[in-house]
Amino acid sequence: MNFELSEDQLQIKYSVREFAESEIRPYVMEWDEAQHFPEELRPKLAELGLMGIIFPEEYGGAGMGYVEYVTIIEEIGRVCGSVGLSVAAHNSLCSNHLFMFANETQKQKYLVPLVSGESWxxxxxxxxxxxxxxxxxxxxxVRTEASQAEGKAGWTxxxxxxxxxxxxxxxxxxAVAVTDKEKGNRGISAFIFDKSMEGFDGDKKENxxxxxxxETASVVFEDCFVPQENLLGNEGEGFLQCMQVLDGGRISIAALSVGIAQGAYEAAVKYAKERQQFGKAIAEFQAIQFKLADMATQIECARLLTRQAAATKDAGKPVTQRSAMAKLYASETAVRAAEECVQIHGGYGYTKDYPAEKYWRDSKLCTIGEGTSEIQRIVIAKNLLRSM
Ligand SMILES: Cc1cc2nc3c(=O)[nH]c(=O)nc-3n(C[C@H](O)[C@H](O)[C@H](O)COP(=O)(O)OP(=O)(O)OC[C@H]3O[C@@H](n4cnc5c(N)ncnc54)[C@H](O)[C@@H]3O)c2cc1C
Incomplete structure (x- = not known):
């Protein structure tokens, strides 16, 4: 594996950095305070190809690989975890599930509009x-022979x-639903839902x-009729499909974690050089230098694990183990780095006047979403015991 990014990859990295600095950074705290989901960013993300990073050009995507993808998510996460999470979830969960398991008709109807950025x-x-x-x-x-409304077979x-x-x-x-409760996880199937369907809607937004x-909220299905053509793959395959989708999704949470950790580290270095105590910059104290050294080393390890998982995915090789390892290590690195960033800022780190506290709050999600750290350890242990 090449540890360094190529010239083309560096160009992608710096163009996304420029975008994040100019279009996201100025509004980060305003959006955070108001819990404002920046819909207004969607057309700009689409213009840069960020709504369809990992999908082939034939579907309107940017046709990039996972190494480019993690580089992009890291750069957005470095500036704003929330936007990074949204771009990651859009690409690697919903859209990627469709890309991996939808038939051609379903891809044209649902994947293409997502990739072009028509909606999240x-x-x-x-x-x-x-x-x-x-x-x-x-x-x-529940299988429905023919809906009176639509006149076709499907599922309620x-x-x-x-x-x-x-x-x-x-x-x-x-989303997945149980289609045969006798068959355990082999009785779970995946379906494509459209907001135009009756009986399906978003519900309570989390604070x-x-x-x-x-944006994080619930969805409710009340006698929602889904036509047969919206079943993804075969009946009973939904759970296994989700596990494969999560293999890719976890790489993007690892990348998001690296970005948050990097942002926290940069904020800590800047502050440590500026803040004077006992007549000198606190960066001159060895206690602070050791914190920065640990942060930088752990972030580099997390980045390499993430890039390795991304390269493995690009090579089409099994990635469950590497994506779980990258996600576990990177997310815990992000939490540690963000906490040290707060510590280096002292009392000011505990206020909203500095970015430290936001990195700290955002980082914690990374050890929870798409499988907690405990679940990653279970996945890793199962795999390693199986292979020994
Ligand atoms: C901001 C945000 C966005 C999200 N986005 C999505 C999304 O888009 N789609 C989606 O489907 N989900 C999403 N999730 C859900 C997320 O994936 C779950 O929260 C996560 O998988 C943990 O599930 P839980 O919250 O029910 O915790 P629980 O499963 O109840 O876990 C509670 C605790 O018990 C531990 N635990 C549970 N089982 C075991 C075990 N066997 N061994 C050891 N420890 C165990 C866990 O590690 C954790 O520490 C999101 C969550 C958040 C917070």
Whole structure:
């Protein structure tokens, strides 16, 4: 694996950095305070190809690989975790589920508009009783011979999903429901939902500690009729599809974590050089220097693990283990780096006058979303014991 980015990749990195600095940085705290989901950013993200980073040009995508993708998510996360989370969830959950498992007709109808940035995509696996135990889905889909309304066969879906990124803003949602309760996780199927469908809507928006400018809300299905043509793949494959989608999604949360950690580290260095105590900059104290050295080293490790997982995915090789390792290490690095950033800022780090506290709040989501640190350790341990 090449540890360094190529000239082309560096160009992508710096153009996204420029965009994030000019179009996102000035508004970060305003959006965070107001829990404002910046819909106004969507056309600009689309113009840069960021609504369809990893999808081929034939679907209107930017046709980039995962190494470029993680570079982009890192650069956005460095400036704003919330926007990074939204771009990551849009690309690697909803859109990627469609790219990996939809048939050509479904791709043309649902993936193409998502990739062109017509709207945000959402992805629904989590429910109130199905968190880490994601096969604990209670939402049901019952086969309906022919709907009176549409005159076609399909499924009637009832239930709800929670903690869904873009539940309110999305036009398209990919979500799973139990189609055969006798078959355990092999009785779970994935469907494409459209906001125009009756009986499907977004619900309560969460008031979150961090990632406040990324919209997180519930969705509810009340006798929602989904036509047969919106079943993704075969009946009973939904859970296994989700696990494969998460292999890619976890790489993007790793990248987001690296970005948040890098942003926190840069803020800490800047402050340590400016802040004077005992007649000198606090950066001159070895205690502060050691913190910065640990932060920089751990961030570099996290970046390399993330890039390795991305390169593995690009090579089409199994990536479950590497993506779990990258996500675990990078997310815990982000939390540590953000906490040290607050510490280096002293009392000022505990106020909203400096960016430290926001990195701290945002970083914590990374050890929870798309599988908690505990779940990543379970995945890693299972894989390594199997291979020994
Ligand atoms: C901001 C945000 C955005 C999100 N976006 C989405 C989204 O777009 N789509 C979606 O489907 N979901 C989304 N989620 C949900 C997220 O993936 C879940 O919150 C996460 O998987 C954890 O589930 P839970 O919250 O129910 O926690 P629980 O599963 O209840 O876990 C509670 C604690 O118990 C631990 N635990 C549970 N089981 C075990 C075990 N077997 N061994 C050891 N420890 C265990 C966990 O690690 C955790 O520490 C989002 C969540 C947040 C906060």
């Amino acid at each position: 995509g959402a992805w629904g696996l989590t429910e109130s009783q199905a968190g880490s135990d994601s096969a604990g889905t209670r939402t049901t889909a 879906v009832n239930g709800s999903k929670n903690f869904i990124t873009h539940a309110l803003a999305c036009q398209t949602l990919v 979150k500690v961090g990632m406040r400018a990324s």
